[in-house]
Amino acid sequence: MLIFKGNYLDVEKGEVKKDSLVAVEGNRIVYAGAPEGFACPEGARVICLGRGTLLPGFIDCHAHLTGEEDAGDFAGGKLFGDQLLGAAYQLGLLLESGFTGIRDMSEAGLYLSRATQRKILDGPRIVPGGKVMGITSGHVDLALEQDKAYYNAHDHMSYLVDGPDDCVRGVREQFRMGAKFIKICATGGVSSPTDRVDDVQFSPEELRAIVGEAKRHHSYVTAHCTGYEGAYQALLAGVECIEHGVMLTQREIDLMAEKKVPLVSTLDISLHVANIPGFPDWMHQKALRCRENNLRSIEMARRAGIEIAFGSDYSNSGNTPYRALGKEFLAMQEAGMTNLEAVRAGTVHAAHVMRIDDLGVIREGYLADLVVCDGDPLEDLACISGADHILLTCADGKIVKNCIS
Numbered sequence: 001m002l003i004f005k006g007n008y009l010d011v012e013k014g015e016v017k018k019d020s021l022v023a024v025e026g027n028r029i030v031y032a033g034a035p036e037g038f039a040c041p042e043g044a045r046v047i048c049l050g051r052g053t054l055l056p057g058f059i060d061c062h063a064h065l066t067g068e069e070d071a072g073d074f075a076g077g078k079l080f081g082d083q084l085l086g087a088a089y090q091l092g093l094l095l096e097s098g099f100t101g102i103r104d105m106s107e108a109g110l111y112l113s114r115a116t117q118r119k120i121l122d123g124p125r126i127v128p129g130g131k132v133m134g135i136t137s138g139h140v141d142l143a144l145e146q147d148k149a150y151y152n153a154h155d156h157m158s159y160l161v162d163g164p165d166d167c168v169r170g171v172r173e174q175f176r177m178g179a180k181f182i183k184i185c186a187t188g189g190v191s192s193p194t195d196r197v198d199d200v201q202f203s204p205e206e207l208r209a210i211v212g213e214a215k216r217h218h219s220y221v222t223a224h225c226t227g228y229e230g231a232y233q234a235l236l237a238g239v240e241c242i243e244h245g246v247m248l249t250q251r252e253i254d255l256m257a258e259k260k261v262p263l264v265s266t267l268d269i270s271l272h273v274a275n276i277p278g279f280p281d282w283m284h285q286k287a288l289r290c291r292e293n294n295l296r297s298i299e300m301a302r303r304a305g306i307e308i309a310f311g312s313d314y315s316n317s318g319n320t321p322y323r324a325l326g327k328e329f330l331a332m333q334e335a336g337m338t339n340l341e342a343v344r345a346g347t348v349h350a351a352h353v354m355r356i357d358d359l360g361v362i363r364e365g366y367l368a369d370l371v372v373c374d375g376d377p378l379e380d381l382a383c384i385s386g387a388d389h390i391l392l393t394c395a396d397g398k399i400v401k402n403c404i405s
């Protein structure tokens with residue numbers, strides 16, 4: 001048994017519970033409350049938190065564990081074995097930064113989710129979505145020099161489908177490999193060379209085919225949405241989650257509120273993408289439209305009471321290092337969210353998006369994904385903004401990082 005003594009954050013009540021006791025047995029929280037309400041068994045390992053605060057482990061709902069940034073130089077880092085090992089290395093960085101859960105969209109995430117579940121690899125809890133589905137000439141059609149059949153077989157993040165039948169087949173291909181949800185691109189995006197950010201990608205017939213097939217597998221579809229019209233059509237077709245939501249208007253916000261569709265925001269990249277050096281001019285022109293629009297859409301989402309969940313879209317590149325994944329919390333603050341809203345986005349709301357009922361809150365019976373940061377995040381979000389501030393990470397009941405004792 002593992003005992004944490006000190007302050008913990010009740011993310012639902014929105015208050016730090018001072019001088020408390022949280023007990024973990026196996027991979028579950030078995031007690032959270034006043035110390036006098038719990039009899040510590042002999043031989044329990046006691047960790048005193050000092051000025052640190054115990055929080056639910058953080059969850060990134062928009063990850064692409066392609067491993068490309070850490071695949072090395074051999075063959076240009078293009079071999080899947082190297083990329084998979086690069087992604088496995090990155091799991092350690094995520095734990096270092098206090099992230100005990102991710103919702104991934106890549107091929108590598110399928111394998112890594114099984115390896116971590118089998119406990120042969122330490123890593124966050126992974127809900128895998130498989131490859132991202134998009135249309136020819138759309139947001140994930142990124143290697144125009146390649147034959148399309150070759151691209152679909154060899155790209156480890158993207159999958160191109162055209163027409164309702166092909167869409168159904170694409171969904172089935174993802175489930176065949178172990179996907180737990182389906183991610184599509186309903187609009188264009190900043191990084192794609194042949195589209196506009198406000199392009200609508202997928203026809204209503206294609207969207208219905210994808211959503212219908214996912215439902216038959218007791219699953220759901222989430223949609224990358226930069227422009228608003230594609231988001232609107234995706235929502236009408238029954239898509240159950242929106243990623244980015246950069247340019248949403250009141251019409252889509254109202255529909256999301258009505259259907260209880262959450263928004264996975266990726267604000268750090270969205271607000272700062274225009275400042276990233278080295279982009280080709282066409283990408284820079286697209287990026288310029290993001291910040292102002294996203295500030296507006298987040299404000300509308302907050303007013304409408306839409307659940308906002310943490311997403312990063314980081315790849316461990318120089319501009320998006322996993323050790324600084326917590327910068328997304330600071331971007332939420334920059335976009336007008338309160339400290340508590342930001343913490344909730346990365347814990348309890350993200351757990352809802354993961355669709356894991358007993359996660360994201362420090363409460364008896366819940367999964368023991370926990371993190372200790374070096375301050376009080378309700379006072380200052382800097383204490384959850386990066387790996388250097390994370391004193392301890394406990395993933396599924398196992399301590400995987402410990403700078404306390």
Ligand SMILES: [Zn+2]
Nearest residue numbers: 062063064313
């Ligand atoms: Zn993404």
